[in-house]
Amino acid sequence: MYRMRLKEKITEALLQLSAIFSVLITVAILYVLISESYFFFSRVSFFEFITATEWTPLFTQKSYGILPLVTGTVLTSFIAMLVALPIGLTIAIYLNVYASPGFKKVIKPVIEVLAAVPTVVYGYFALMIVTPFLQGFIPGLSGFNSLSPGIVMGIMIIPMISSLSEDALHAVPQNLREASYGMGATRFQTAFRVLVPAASSGIIVSIILAVSRAVGETMIVAIAAGQQPRFTFNPFVPIETMTTYIVKVSLGDVVHGSLEYQTIFAAGITLFVLTFAMNIISFYLKRKFQEKYE
Amino acid sequence: MEKLFSLNHLKDKAFLITGVISTFFGLVVLAIFLANIMIEGIPRLSLDFFTSLPSRRAENAGILIPLIGTIWIMVLTSLMVIPFGVAAAVYLEEYGAKNKLASFVEINITNLAGVPSIIFGLLALELFVRFLGLGKSLMAGSLTLSLLVLPIIITSTREALKAVPRTIREASYGLGATKLQTIQMQVLPSAAGGIVTGIILAISRAIGETAPLIVIGAMLYITSPPTSPMDDFSTMPIQIFNWLSRPQKGFIVNATAGIVVLLSITFVLNGIAIYLRNRWQKQVKW
Numbered sequence A: 001m002y003r004m005r006l007k008e009k010i011t012e013a014l015l016q017l018s019a020i021f022s023v024l025i026t027v028a029i030l031y032v033l034i035s036e037s038y039f040f041f042s043r044v045s046f047f048e049f050i051t052a053t054e055w056t057p058l059f060t061q062k063s064y065g066i067l068p069l070v071t072g073t074v075l076t077s078f079i080a081m082l083v084a085l086p087i088g089l090t091i092a093i094y095l096n097v098y099a100s101p102g103f104k105k106v107i108k109p110v111i112e113v114l115a116a117v118p119t120v121v122y123g124y125f126a127l128m129i130v131t132p133f134l135q136g137f138i139p140g141l142s143g144f145n146s147l148s149p150g151i152v153m154g155i156m157i158i159p160m161i162s163s164l165s166e167d168a169l170h171a172v173p174q175n176l177r178e179a180s181y182g183m184g185a186t187r188f189q190t191a192f193r194v195l196v197p198a199a200s201s202g203i204i205v206s207i208i209l210a211v212s213r214a215v216g217e218t219m220i221v222a223i224a225a226g227q228q229p230r231f232t233f234n235p236f237v238p239i240e241t242m243t244t245y246i247v248k249v250s251l252g253d254v255v256h257g258s259l260e261y262q263t264i265f266a267a268g269i270t271l272f273v274l275t276f277a278m279n280i281i282s283f284y285l286k287r288k289f290q291e292k293y294e
Numbered sequence B: 001m002e003k004l005f006s007l008n009h010l011k012d013k014a015f016l017i018t019g020v021i022s023t024f025f026g027l028v029v030l031a032i033f034l035a036n037i038m039i040e041g042i043p044r045l046s047l048d049f050f051t052s053l054p055s056r057r058a059e060n061a062g063i064l065i066p067l068i069g070t071i072w073i074m075v076l077t078s079l080m081v082i083p084f085g086v087a088a089a090v091y092l093e094e095y096g097a098k099n100k101l102a103s104f105v106e107i108n109i110t111n112l113a114g115v116p117s118i119i120f121g122l123l124a125l126e127l128f129v130r131f132l133g134l135g136k137s138l139m140a141g142s143l144t145l146s147l148l149v150l151p152i153i154i155t156s157t158r159e160a161l162k163a164v165p166r167t168i169r170e171a172s173y174g175l176g177a178t179k180l181q182t183i184q185m186q187v188l189p190s191a192a193g194g195i196v197t198g199i200i201l202a203i204s205r206a207i208g209e210t211a212p213l214i215v216i217g218a219m220l221y222i223t224s225p226p227t228s229p230m231d232d233f234s235t236m237p238i239q240i241f242n243w244l245s246r247p248q249k250g251f252i253v254n255a256t257a258g259i260v261v262l263l264s265i266t267f268v269l270n271g272i273a274i275y276l277r278n279r280w281q282k283q284v285k286w
Helices: A002-043 A046-051 A067-098 A101-116 A119-135 A147-170 A174-182 A187-198 A200-216 A219-224 A242-251 A259-293 B002-044 B047-051 B064-095 B100-113 B117-131 B138-162 B166-174 B179-208 B211-215 B236-244 B249-283
Strands: none
Touching: A002 A259, A002 B064, A002 B100, A002 B117, A002 B138, A002 B179, A067 A101, A067 A147, A067 A187, A067 A200, A067 A242, A067 A259, A067 B002, A101 A147, A101 B002, A101 B179, A101 B249, A119 A147, A119 A219, A119 B002, A119 B179, A119 B236, A119 B249, A147 A200, A147 A219, A147 B002, A174 A187, A187 A200, A187 B002, A200 A259, A200 B117, A219 A242, A219 B236, A242 A259, A242 B117, A242 B211, A259 B100, A259 B117, B002 B249, B047 B064, B064 B100, B064 B138, B064 B179, B064 B236, B064 B249, B100 B138, B117 B138, B117 B211, B138 B179, B138 B211, B166 B179, B179 B236, B179 B249, B211 B236, B236 B249
């Protein structure tokens, strides 16, 4: 009996350690990003980093303004959201309000296949199929641009918005829906005046998570958006995102400990702070939403 | 009144049509992409393509090394991440339901799941490649991907455990089983289908990853397949990226053929996962 008790205790401790291990990963990420960026910011002024509009750490004429990389990331993510948001939300509402439960059950995992395709493959699509196709309409479109990878990335994140928003709509109590139909409202009116407002925080969570995903996306933009940091919102010219810059430096021979090496951690911590803020906001919104209906 | 009535119905119908179009939009675009890939890539697939080493000449180059690398990554990552992920999920779901630690761990896992994969690459570059001195080895690569997919496995395992009804646990306690026995003999077997589905999806995600492996320096010219976890390696996505970044048409064709192989692996894994999930849901009617 005593041995059994001991075994129970030891197992529980081991399981607990595994759970704590995941916290150590976050601690390690923070430590690595902060310590390397600390060296970076001891050599480059923080003010220059966030205000200068040129990013040329690998050139002889060096400038360390992160803004061109930030605009690159914002531009591609914005284009992706222009595609994913209307389509994803329409799918969520259609599946929840109009489609039969049987159809919904089949089609939801099928749409999720869009998110299972490796991103390097989407990069190929953007570079080799979508860009040449768009060049047929937009004569000035450069071979590398933010429009094409933005659109392709949008297609990739459709399921994030459609599935999570559909879950949120699904969680709205049935009696709200029935009350609306009982008042003679159409499905369209019920969807937009009752269900969407009731599920709004869940829908916002899905949108924030999709933006966070787009901001962190690497391969599609690294392959198809170019590698030229440019402080612009023009979607037709080559740009560079924060993620692409990290890939570019990783592909070259940069000496460990050099300022060039530390730039990727400075770009990394900027990326981390942006996505971390979005993830935390969505976590608390989601929790609030769950409390409301559970 | 009559007019307003019909306008509302018109909107209703219009949205129905928009909904159907939206639902199939992404899938149709994907289908066009896939058709394009298959037309370009399938003619390049031959036995030689699977058994050849890399080469400066596109027509001689093959995927032997990256394919073996991908298989290694799959096995090593599974071995490392499954025990940790399932154990953490069991703790959170079965033991730590309400304590502070569990809720902190939960916020942390949600956040980790949203950290961009390239950040895991930066972590791995400092921690595995330099600090632990693993270099650009398979071991460093699979550790990186293990950390990346750990939150996915924890989350899906928790979902599967959550689906096991209380009554099964209580019946087990009622028969005098301890907590550990209940988990081992009742809860885990009941949740197995869901757990395995989550694991397969996570591994499929891991083998499709490129960015973190590039950051740890895995894009190298390797001339022989890895034979131990400490060897340098390449994987399918890395090889595809490598070929895509070359100007010659021949390498682009190689990339499409590589994509056909990678997508086949991804879709087979996803297919198995969906099949298992459906069978599990049908079999267990609580």
